[in-house]
Amino acid sequence: MEYTYRCYRCNFNLHVRCASLLPTLEAEFHDHPLTPIWKWITFTCDLCGIKEDKGMPYLCNPCGLLIHRKCAYFPRRLKVVCHKHPLHITHSSLELDESNSRFCLLCVQKVDTRYGLYYCSKCDFVAHLNCTLDWRNREDINLLEIKDGENEDAELNQCVESATAYKSCNGFLYTCQTCHVELDVQCSLLSDILIHEGHKHQLFLSFTGNEQSCSSCGSKIYFVFRCTTCEFALDFKCATLPQTTRYKQHEHPFNLSYTAEDDSGEYYYNICEEERNSNHWFYYCADCTYPAHPEYILGKYPNRK
Incomplete structure (x- = not known):
């Protein structure tokens, strides 16, 4: 239950918390004061873009800007x-x-x-x-301490630093004691812009609060390299797969393959005999027509010794 102020003549009701709202609000990023609309309405916020939201927005009369109260506090x-x-x-x-x-x-x-x-x-x-x-x-x-031109020549790729929490390594790490971030040596060599043989477009390092699906293996992870032209995404594990490798029980080398070896429509791995997604990458011996899952060829944790 919540207490309200009420005008019986006008049938006007006002929550106590709403009555305590400031008559105007100064947003750090806007030149004019914002005035609350004292009515529960459906609106689209002109700042965050959430459509058909319900609430009491703030309005800039000169500009017609209509935004959420919480959005008014975003830093400039x-x-x-x-x-x-x-x-x-x-x-x-x-x-x-x-x-x-x-x-x-x-x-x-x-x-x-x-x-x-x-x-x-x-x-x-x-x-x-x-x-x-x-x-x-x-x-x-x-x-306030940042000056124009500062850090112009910084070469350290800081975007990658959190991504390696999802990739087991061989013991060699860069560690940030302040952020408790561990960075695998191999991952530290990757740029935030990736050009990979398995995809025709540039890939850009992407981080979201939701898990993203890797196009080459189907795993879900927060950090991927994403294509801005199509829906392709690549996780760190697949981005660092060796192009050629050997398997201890096979005489020929295996090459990383990005497309299905034929148009039969039915695909299986030879070692585990499990059905294979034709869109997923795999290792292939052309001499023996032998497809194999990367995890079986390299092991579940290839960087762990």
Whole structure:
């Protein structure tokens, strides 16, 4: 039960918590004060883009901006680990061409430029609001101390640092004592932009709060390399598979194969005799027409000695 103020003459009801709301709200990223609409309505937030939401939004009368109360508290500027410059919030799309297809460079998924986003005008770097605000992407620094041109020559790829929690290694690690992050040596050599023989387009390192499916093996993981042209995604395990390898019980080398060896429509692994997804990568001996699962050839933990 919640107490309300009530006008019996007008049949007007107001929660005690709603009555305590400020008459206007100053948003850090907007030039005009925001006024609450004292009515529970269905609306689309002009900042986060959530459609047909219900609540009491805040309105900017000069601009017609209609946003959630929580969105009004988004910071104007912040810094993410994966980019050298601070990002600033934009909600007018004046800096971006709405007709262009833009991708968030944190999760590598499409951005609707009609609504709010974080942007670096120096590098044309675009990111979703939620991706930028995620504590796993944010860099906790004093933005007032960042000067123009600082960190321009930074070569360390910081985006990869959390991805190796999902990949067992052989004991050689880079460790961050502050963040409790462990980085496998092999993974540290990967760039956040990957060119792989198994796919014709560039792949970009993607992180989301939801698990993403790897196109080459079907596993689900938070960190993948994602294609902005098609729906292809590649996890770290598959991205680092050797192109050629040997199996102790077989006389010929196995080559990593990205497509089915024929058009029969029925595919199985020779060693385990399990049915095989024709879209998944596998190792293949052409001399013996011998397909094998990467896990059987390399072992479940190939980097663990």
